[in-house]
Amino acid sequence: GIPNNDGLDWKKAPCRFCGVGCGVLIGVEDGKAVAVKGDPNSSVNKGLCCVKGYHSILAIYGKDRLTHPLVMKNGKYEKTTMKEALDLIASKMQSTIKEHGKDSVSIYGSGQWTIPDGYVASKLFKGCIGTNNVEANARLCMASAVTGFMTSFGIDEPMGCYEDIDHADVFVLWGNNMAEMHPVLFSRLLDQRQKRNVKIIDFATRTTRTSMAADRSILFKPNTDLAVANAICYEIIKNNWTNKSFIENYCNFKKGLTKMGYGLEDNYSFTDKPQAIDFEDYKKFLEDYTPEKVEKISGVSAQDIKYMASFYGNQNTKVMSLWCMGMNQHTRGTWINNLVYNIHLLTGKISTPGNSPFSLTGQPSACGTVREVGTLTHKLPHGVVTNPEHRAHAAKIWNVPVENIPSKPTYHTVEMFRALDRGEIRFMWIQVTNPMVTMPKLKRYRDATKKEGRFIVVSDIYPTPTTDIADVILPSAMWIEREGMYGNSERRTQYFEQMINPPGEAMSDTWQLIEVAKRMGFEKQFYYNKETHIEEIYNEYRRHHEGKKHNMAPLEVLKSQPGAQWPYVNGKSTKWRFNAKYDPACDDGKEFQFYGNKDGKATIWQRPYEHAPEEPDNEYPYWLCTGRVIEHWHSGSMTRRVPILHKAMPHSYVEINPDEAKELQIKTGDKVRLTTRRGTMILPASVNERGVPVRRQVFVPFFDENLLINDLTLDAFCPISKQPDYKKCAVKIEKV
Numbered sequence: 001g002i003p004n005n006d007g008l009d010w011k012k013a014p015c016r017f018c019g020v021g022c023g024v025l026i027g028v029e030d031g032k033a034v035a036v037k038g039d040p041n042s043s044v045n046k047g048l049c050c051v052k053g054y055h056s057i058l059a060i061y062g063k064d065r066l067t068h069p070l071v072m073k074n075g076k077y078e079k080t081t082m083k084e085a086l087d088l089i090a091s092k093m094q095s096t097i098k099e100h101g102k103d104s105v106s107i108y109g110s111g112q113w114t115i116p117d118g119y120v121a122s123k124l125f126k127g128c129i130g131t132n133n134v135e136a137n138a139r140l141c142m143a144s145a146v147t148g149f150m151t152s153f154g155i156d157e158p159m160g161c162y163e164d165i166d167h168a169d170v171f172v173l174w175g176n177n178m179a180e181m182h183p184v185l186f187s188r189l190l191d192q193r194q195k196r197n198v199k200i201i202d203f204a205t206r207t208t209r210t211s212m213a214a215d216r217s218i219l220f221k222p223n224t225d226l227a228v229a230n231a232i233c234y235e236i237i238k239n240n241w242t243n244k245s246f247i248e249n250y251c252n253f254k255k256g257l258t259k260m261g262y263g264l265e266d267n268y269s270f271t272d273k274p275q276a277i278d279f280e281d282y283k284k285f286l287e288d289y290t291p292e293k294v295e296k297i298s299g300v301s302a303q304d305i306k307y308m309a310s311f312y313g314n315q316n317t318k319v320m321s322l323w324c325m326g327m328n329q330h331t332r333g334t335w336i337n338n339l340v341y342n343i344h345l346l347t348g349k350i351s352t353p354g355n356s357p358f359s360l361t362g363q364p365s366a367c368g369t370v371r372e373v374g375t376l377t378h379k380l381p382h383g384v385v386t387n388p389e390h391r392a393h394a395a396k397i398w399n400v401p402v403e404n405i406p407s408k409p410t411y412h413t414v415e416m417f418r419a420l421d422r423g424e425i426r427f428m429w430i431q432v433t434n435p436m437v438t439m440p441k442l443k444r445y446r447d448a449t450k451k452e453g454r455f456i457v458v459s460d461i462y463p464t465p466t467t468d469i470a471d472v473i474l475p476s477a478m479w480i481e482r483e484g485m486y487g488n489s490e491r492r493t494q495y496f497e498q499m500i501n502p503p504g505e506a507m508s509d510t511w512q513l514i515e516v517a518k519r520m521g522f523e524k525q526f527y528y529n530k531e532t533h534i535e536e537i538y539n540e541y542r543r544h545h546e547g548k549k550h551n552m553a554p555l556e557v558l559k560s561q562p563g564a565q566w567p568y569v570n571g572k573s574t575k576w577r578f579n580a581k582y583d584p585a586c587d588d589g590k591e592f593q594f595y596g597n598k599d600g601k602a603t604i605w606q607r608p609y610e611h612a613p614e615e616p617d618n619e620y621p622y623w624l625c626t627g628r629v630i631e632h633w634h635s636g637s638m639t640r641r642v643p644i645l646h647k648a649m650p651h652s653y654v655e656i657n658p659d660e661a662k663e664l665q666i667k668t669g670d671k672v673r674l675t676t677r678r679g680t681m682i683l684p685a686s687v688n689e690r691g692v693p694v695r696r697q698v699f700v701p702f703f704d705e706n707l708l709i710n711d712l713t714l715d716a717f718c719p720i721s722k723q724p725d726y727k728k729c730a731v732k733i734e735k736v
């Protein structure tokens with residue numbers, strides 16, 4: 001229970017940071033959050049937190065919190081009132097629409113938006129203004145997971161849940177530094193290893209703290225995970241380890257969606273439509289991927305490939321595959337997601353306890369707000385803009401004419417910034433995200449925001465490189481300074497109440513959007529009461545799911561327990577989807593039903609290995625891979641304000657393989673110049689300290705706003721998911 005003998009008022013919330021969605025208890029005293037601990041009653045973390053969770057409340061109280069709106073005048077920011085700032089934003093949007101059309105205004109949000117934030121953003125832009133210019137930063141971190149699910153299963157989000165960890169015998173981490181990125185979940189794996197004979201296999205392009213704790217660390221050359229996954233499938237078929245009845249009853253085979261560029265050219269659409277093939281065609285295709293052939297491509301020994309195939313192939317072994325950015329930030333991100341599903345589908349190791357392909361998310365509501373509310377250009381709450389029935393359903397609930405909602409998606413994230421560069425977009429409202437640290441090929445897009453005639457509004461809690469490019473800065477209420485809900489990686493929606501007051505004039509992103517909507521003449525649609533608006537918005541949002549297999553739990557349920565997992569049917573959460581034993585949405589009488597696809601079957605895709613768009617050459621002989629560290633969360637705008645986290649990791653660095661460091665006479669702490677075709681920067685070296693990349697690769701974390709590594713990265717993306725690849729471009733390294 002919640003402790004009540006220490007004089008503090010303890011309240012429950014999901015953690016502010018990553019997509020694990022740990023339950024925390026916040027101790028409040030005299031209107032201030034003064035203590036935080038893991039909630040022992042949370043099924044997610046069972047009382048544990050990681051270093052970020054334990055310090056989360058300190059991120060609220062940084063000295064430089066934004067407390068008043070600021071407007072750029074004559075090259076300087078001037079303080080203004082919230083009323084004046086909101087008036088200005090509304091009138092600027094209206095004049096931009098009048099002069100340049102509806103598609104000249106846009107909103108760019110995030111997986112840190114609460115469900116109500118994202119819902120009202122979508123309603124205002126898609127339903128009322130009539131533009132699909134709504135995107136979120138989750139495009140940069142999990143879009144390939146979405147398109148992987150959609151192409152393989154016809155419906156998004158993991159079929160399993162965290163409870164799979166308690167049942168699995170083997171955990172395969174595909175390019176996933178889980179010990180640093182999802183630490184509490186990783187501790188659940190370690191806990192199982194103490195209790196049972198389970199194995200953790202780390203399959204990655206660098207050794208990390210995860211590899212150090214794993215039973216086996218298998219390293220592959222960048223981009224060759226595609227070939228290794230195919231080789232695992234080859235071995236499974238060759239050894240007759242397939243689950244034949246599962247394949248016959250529940251799987252289709254397809255090829256297609258392969259002929260496409262890398263997002264760098266003007267036309268990057270695929271030109272080959274999906275096409276049915278049979279098992280024999282697929283088997284023949286895999287002949288190019290024998291372990292011996294793939295050893296030469298990937299650097300992974302044929303023996304290790306066979307080893308990985310053997311536990312997927314063993315019918316008595318339950319296997320969980322876990323991944324995050326390593327697979328999703330990939331110019332072939334959709335394919336590599338499909339390929340891991342292929343392994344699970346061929347062996348029938350799916351949708352049963354302990355057998356789970358599981359894509360993790362990095363933000364507290366990447367699933368809840370971006371994937372479920374649908375804050376992407378092609379999405380609607382529970383639907384897509386291209387479907388006339390979905391548009392009609394949304395328009396009815398939003399109380400707008402159906403013609404208001406455009407039937408075509410407009411710009412995905414990278415294109416949205418390119419459209420700003422070209423002048424097609426003139427107004428952009430950025431909420432709770434920091435694209436001037438996180439966009440790839442950053443200089444190009446930073447320059448775009450500074451062009452004549454662009455108007456940028458940024459809502460945030462601290463000054464960042466993104467507030468630096470704003471014409472108007474709005475101070476936002478953070479996390480427990482307002483009420484809301486997040487949706488975590490296991491389809492769990494969690495509620496939190498307002499516990500403390502926001503500073504100065506700061507208000508929630510939800511309320512900022514409502515106020516601007518009303519000023520633009522949409523009072524009828526934004527009828528919400530200030531005291532009860534979160535409840536009203538959530539209830540309205542739930543109506544989008546009425547009568548669907550996708551029901552969300554009522555608010556009373558979210559308030560009374562540590563969240564609920566959708567589909568929420570007959571008063572119960574669903575732990576495993578598509579399995580009739582656990583998922584009440586399976587209604588065709590069969591053991592499994594992949595109901596996202598009309599025929600109830602999942603798709604096994606033929607996916608080739610391909611080279612990356614920019615590979616090392618004589619001039620730029622190394623791969624550059626970027627990522628995160630345990631101390632800092634994403635762009636670091638919050639965690640760098642927490643003194644102990646900042647002290648533990650004060651700046652970025654470049655991690656170099658010790659053999660190459662020796663050849664180049666580089667030691668830890670030496671200054672190293674990195675140069676790509678986009679730019680150059682100097683960083684301190686780290687050799688054999690924290691992680692070790694494969695040879696001819698270097699790694700740089702992206703949290704440091706003073707060392708913007710994204711000035712060097714490439715803006716290539718997966719043409720199906722449109723998610724950029726931050727893990728692979730060519731770089732030159734020199735000791736300074």
Ligand code: SF4
Pocket residue numbers: 015016017018019020021022045048049050051052053054181182183184185
């Ligand atoms: Fe928060 Fe993620 Fe750490 Fe849990 S693992 S405490 S959700 S940052």
